[in-house]
Amino acid sequence: MTSAIQIEAVSRRFRRRTALRSVTATIPMGSVTALVGSNGAGKTTLLNLMAGLLTPSSGTISLFDNLIPGSMEALGKVAYVAQDGPVSTSRSVGDAVHIARAFNVSFDFDAAVLRLQRLGIDLKQRVSKLSGGQRAQLAITLALARTPDLLVLDEPLSSLDPIARRDLLGELMGHCAESGMTIIFSSHVIAELERIASHLVLIKDGEAVVAGEIDELLGQHRIFMGTVAEAELVSDGEGSVISETHPFTLAARVIRFDVPPFANALLAPATLEDLAHAYLEHAPFSSGEFQE
Amino acid sequence: MELDKAVNGAQSDQSPIRFRLNASSGVPTYVQLINQVEQALRIGYLNVGDRLPRIKEVVESLAINPNTVLKAYKELETKGIASGRPGVGTFIVASPPALSAEAFDKLRQEFIDGWLKSALKVGLDHADIITLVQSALETLDHSSSALTSRVRQ
Numbered sequence: 001m002t003s004a005i006q007i008e009a010v011s012r013r014f015r016r017r018t019a020l021r022s023v024t025a026t027i028p029m030g031s032v033t034a035l036v037g038s039n040g041a042g043k044t045t046l047l048n049l050m051a052g053l054l055t056p057s058s059g060t061i062s063l064f065d066n067l068i069p070g071s072m073e074a075l076g077k078v079a080y081v082a083q084d085g086p087v088s089t090s091r092s093v094g095d096a097v098h099i100a101r102a103f104n105v106s107f108d109f110d111a112a113v114l115r116l117q118r119l120g121i122d123l124k125q126r127v128s129k130l131s132g133g134q135r136a137q138l139a140i141t142l143a144l145a146r147t148p149d150l151l152v153l154d155e156p157l158s159s160l161d162p163i164a165r166r167d168l169l170g171e172l173m174g175h176c177a178e179s180g181m182t183i184i185f186s187s188h189v190i191a192e193l194e195r196i197a198s199h200l201v202l203i204k205d206g207e208a209v210v211a212g213e214i215d216e217l218l219g220q221h222r223i224f225m226g227t228v229a230e231a232e233l234v235s236d237g238e239g240s241v242i243s244e245t246h247p248f249t250l251a252a253r254v255i256r257f258d259v260p261p262f263a264n265a266l267l268a269p270a271t272l273e274d275l276a277h278a279y280l281e282h283a284p285f286s287s288g289e290f291q292e
Numbered sequence: 293m294e295l296d297k298a299v300n301g302a303q304s305d306q307s308p309i310r311f312r313l314n315a316s317s318g319v320p321t322y323v324q325l326i327n328q329v330e331q332a333l334r335i336g337y338l339n340v341g342d343r344l345p346r347i348k349e350v351v352e353s354l355a356i357n358p359n360t361v362l363k364a365y366k367e368l369e370t371k372g373i374a375s376g377r378p379g380v381g382t383f384i385v386a387s388p389p390a391l392s393a394e395a396f397d398k399l400r401q402e403f404i405d406g407w408l409k410s411a412l413k414v415g416l417d418h419a420d421i422i423t424l425v426q427s428a429l430e431t432l433d434h435s436s437s438a439l440t441s442r443v444r445q
Contacts, residue, residue, distance in 0.1 A: 032357055176358050
């Protein structure tokens, strides 16, 4: 499969702080990738690099056939919806749509207007008077109207209510099925992305600790209930124990196998949530939340 | 079939079934889709010649990845139950083996009188029994995945 995004040893520093440390990942065309990590892990920095709003301090990032993010060719193929204040203007919603049309070579004006009407967003309303959720919907509408090959979304669901979240995810999946659009989005809510994502990138303290196809990743990991020592015993030198906090308590341990895991009644299949919690541990997940 | 078409009337382009998901069941999404098609066939809600919902319809209503639906439909094709026609849709071509109501009742009663009663006698509760049945089925699935893929034309 050809890649939509090729990230190679990308690092990004801001003055003294290192936001990303040698991140390498391949995002295939047509995939839906979830970028998961704690607050401040570097998710937004990585998305900004893809959108061309930032440049790497070292390493390379290229889109489709070696396009540089932010270049004219790349801008025609990529739409980015930032997390906060996606559209800021004192003008009306209708004006925002007209401006977006004027600034883009390809722009599906009718689709944008239809979508806003369906969501009950008045075109005459001032953008500054919209609710947070409506403003996010406006930004998503403008991004979708550009019919991008790659859609980059930073926390697209955070300001939407549960029904709107579900509707949006369904709508995005419809676009994927129809046009083969590639989507990458960041989120905290693992349960929501489990059903829509085909690929996962887990970021912890600026490093990509896991990157790959979700089915493959789940196949490589198993859950074992017990102490760390017991988990090591069970993995029999063929796997490594990921969840190591509270080593002496009975807890769900995630074990990663580098060879196909052997059949063992003590080893249960892992879920995406298990994986994310195990790799992002020492982040604010308490062990009590594991069970959910 | 004639009756079906008459009943469906104006919406004959639509598939007779709609999928729903049980998020807490722990059953993979694509397996849930396959199970629902097979169940609909068993109770006669789906028949040979019926179209399955379009992938776009399914992903929009359930908010799931298109590959998940593709995987389910491919599996149904491998089982010989469905067949995809490029640009038209995926259609039912055969039913999974059906069980008569009497045979079903007989098996059920045997299960209750035999294994289930002895399991309760040694003190297993409902959760224990479900776990045991599930793990037994998994063991069986590993050894004979061919068993379930047999299809009655």
